[in-house]
Amino acid sequence: MLSDLQLDALTEVFNIGAGRAAESLSEIVGDTVLLSVPSIEILENKDIDAARLGLENDEFAAVSQIFSGPFDAEGLLLFTETHALEIVREMMGSEIAIEDLPEFEQEAMCEVGNIILNACLSAMADIFGIQLDSGLPRYSQASPQWILRYVSYEMERDCLLVLHIDLKIEKRQTQGHLIFFLSTDSLNQLVEHVQRYLDGIQ
Numbered sequence: 340m341l342s343d344l345q346l347d348a349l350t351e352v353f354n355i356g357a358g359r360a361a362e363s364l365s366e367i368v369g370d371t372v373l374l375s376v377p378s379i380e381i382l383e384n385k386d387i388d389a390a391r392l393g394l395e396n397d398e399f400a401a402v403s404q405i406f407s408g409p410f411d412a413e414g415l416l417l418f419t420e421t422h423a424l425e426i427v428r429e430m431m432g433s434e435i436a437i438e439d440l441p442e443f444e445q446e447a448m449c450e451v452g453n454i455i456l457n458a459c460l461s462a463m464a465d466i467f468g469i470q471l472d473s474g475l476p477r478y479s480q481a482s483p484q485w486i487l488r489y490v491s492y493e494m495e496r497d498c499l500l501v502l503h504i505d506l507k508i509e510k511r512q513t514q515g516h517l518i519f520f521l522s523t524d525s526l527n528q529l530v531e532h533v534q535r536y537l538d539g540i541q
Contacts, residue, residue, distance in 0.1 A: 340381055340526075345533045350379050352536075353502055356462030360455045364508075367450075368429045373507040374455070376517075381526070382499040387490060392501065393417070393516045394483035400444065401481045402452025406460055408471035409532065410525035412500075414460075415489075416452045418515040420480065423448055429508045449476045455517065459502075467532040490518070497523045 341349065353376040361374035382391060389395060400423030402416045418426065424440050427447040435443070453476045464471045481489070490499065502517040521529065 356459035360458035405474040410528035413520040
């Protein structure tokens with residue numbers, strides 16, 4: 340697992356990525372977007388439950404993406420369905436009727452997921468001096484039960500790196516979660532890169 344110092348450093352890296360993602364999203368919506376990662380945590384299989392993953396609503400918009408490089412991971416971005424539709428409306432413009440939003444949801448949320456996931460990973464790649472490749476984003480609507488089953492299945496990868504996200508478009512505040520599935524080997528590789536980065540700045 341990561342020490343407090345390593346966790347702080349990784350949080351800083353992800354916040355740099357979040358800043359990049361916010362700039363890209365601002366261009367799309369034509370307004371100020373603020374995106375931050377106030378905290379992250381590492382969870383093991385035994386620690387996973389709906390509350391820890393923020394799965395206390397009925398339905399979620401989920402965007403997943405595979406990453407490979409010195410360490411392999413799968414990213415899963417989660418927003419409640421209500422928050423996802425609010426994000427889509429901001430992206431598409433207020434002239435879109437509320438009842439028409441769902442037909443744009445998949446494409447818009449894939450774009451949001453791609454921007455946020457890739458910005459976080461590109462920040463990590465730049466700061467750690469590594470190359471990370473990504474697959475195409477996949478979108479799904481999911482219940483908390485489905486997500487927990489999916490997480491349990493993916494827990495063959497041993498560890499979850501959970502980022503708590505604050506997204507603000509104009510004056511609308513939205514919270515989400517970004518989960519990375521990592522094997523023990525991949526987590527160890529990540530820890531090595533974080534420590535190497537810390538050694539270089541001390």
